[in-house]
Each structure stands twice: as C-alpha cells, then as structure tokens.
Amino acid sequence: MKFTKMHGLGNDFIIVYQNHTPNLEEFSRLAVQMCHRHTGIGADGLVVVYPSENADAAMRIFNADGSLTEQCGNAMRCVAKYCYERLSALKDEFTLETKVGLQTVWVDGSLGKAEKIRVDMGEPVLEPSRIPVVATGRRVINQPVEAGGAQFYFTGVSMGNPHAVIEVDDASRFPVEKWGPILETHRLFPNKSNVEFVTFHSPSEVTMRVWERGVGQTMACGSGACATLVAGVLLGKLARRAVIHLLGGDLEIEWSEADNRVYMSGPAAFVYDGVWLPA
C-alpha cells in the first residue's frame, strides 16, 4: 500500500489514497499499526482520501489509537495540499467531504506548490449536549472541573469534535502529559475530549498546548486552535482574529461575525512517500 507522510506544524499524518470507499474497520486497525512510533511508520493519525460524488475528494481521519474522529484541521490542510499538488486539482478553491459534511479550502499557491491553506472549519457548537459535555445551561464557559485532586476551569467548544479549553498561567511550562490524560477521560466528557491548555498574551495572541483525544500530546491541533479562539472570545480575552502559538508553529484563526464560521490559515508539508508492507 502506497502512502505519503505529511505534517501540519508537526502534527503528522499518513495519507493513503484509495480509488473506492474505504472499509472503516480495516483502516481503524491499520491506523493502530501504521501510526505506532516504534513498530510502524509513526504518526498522530491515518487519513484515507477517496473520490466523492459531492465534493472534489472525500476523507476520513483515524487517531493513532484507531478511533475515527469527526474533524482535524491540520489533516485538512495536508489533504488540501495533497489534492492540489498530487491529484492535479490545482484549483485554488475546492471542497472536501469529511465526517462533518462538506468543507471548503482555499490554496494560496505558487509554481504548483500550495504554500498557505485556509480552511472553513464551520460554525462552533456551544450547547453542552452537542459538544458533548455533562452540564446544565446554554453554554459551558469557565466551568469548574475537578480532576486528580486539582481544580481547573474549562470552556467547552465543539468544532465537530469536542474540546475543553483551560486557561493556565504559563502554557509553555504546563505539565500537559500529567493532566491531559486525566481530563481527556473525565466523566464530564461522554465522548472524551481534546484538552487545550492556553495562556492569553493579548487580544490577538495566545499560546496553546494540546492533549489530543486518542493520540496524546501533539505539536499542533487545528480544531483545538479554533476552539481556543472561540473560547478566548467568549471569555473576553481574544478578538475575533488571533495568532495561536503552538509547539510546531503558528496558526491564524478568525471567527467571522458575518457568518459565524471559523477560518483557519496555515501551512502543510510533505515529508516522504513510502510503501507499507502488511505483516
């Protein structure tokens, strides 16, 4: 099986192209094997790209633990670059069919290379039952959560996938590996949660580290950056457009007042092509 290794700000993926609809159970098993950092290729996720009847291409994303996720911003940018440069799409605007519906991407390219990719990440979902978060009320803003003998305050946002955004004193030094797994699987999050630890610097700048559901700590999370911007606006700490500093680099995120949709802009990169030999 041919594959391509790509990354979006260090959030790395194995991309496989199939000319037919994939068997999701088979890809879930493959994700565990291929993403393993010691006995496989090593990646945060496996992405299968295939033809779509309603869009320029379809894609499904599996976390390294084999779970199928609804949304992945960094994988969207990688697939956009892959389609633009490898599937001869070479259009500067096209649509991708994902688990959460059709998403539009715009490619800023030169000499046939996609340099910057903007993705319509959709409207944020804030109702607790739709994130999902166990909570009463219309929204979950700065709600307490007790975990491992400590108390945190989180804002719940779904970007298609669930996020809990927690403000901390210094995200760059925060022990993500300690608290991430405890919060990911907390009983308040029935589908588990991605957890973002953030420090706001100004209305247009924030540092974010992330513990991803089904993966662990990663160098970047596109949907997490979108959730952080939305949480920052709801908390009165961010303007509707900000730069999110991640371990792997920066993303520009905008929550449009005009259409309530969140737009993410950033890079994607090829690493290498290979062939997977099944055991």
Ligand SMILES: N[C@@H](CCC[C@H](N)C(=O)O)C(=O)O
């Ligand atoms: N890295 C991603 C999100 C991947 C999915 C996530 N782990 C989940 O299970 O929801 C991104 O860039 O958005």
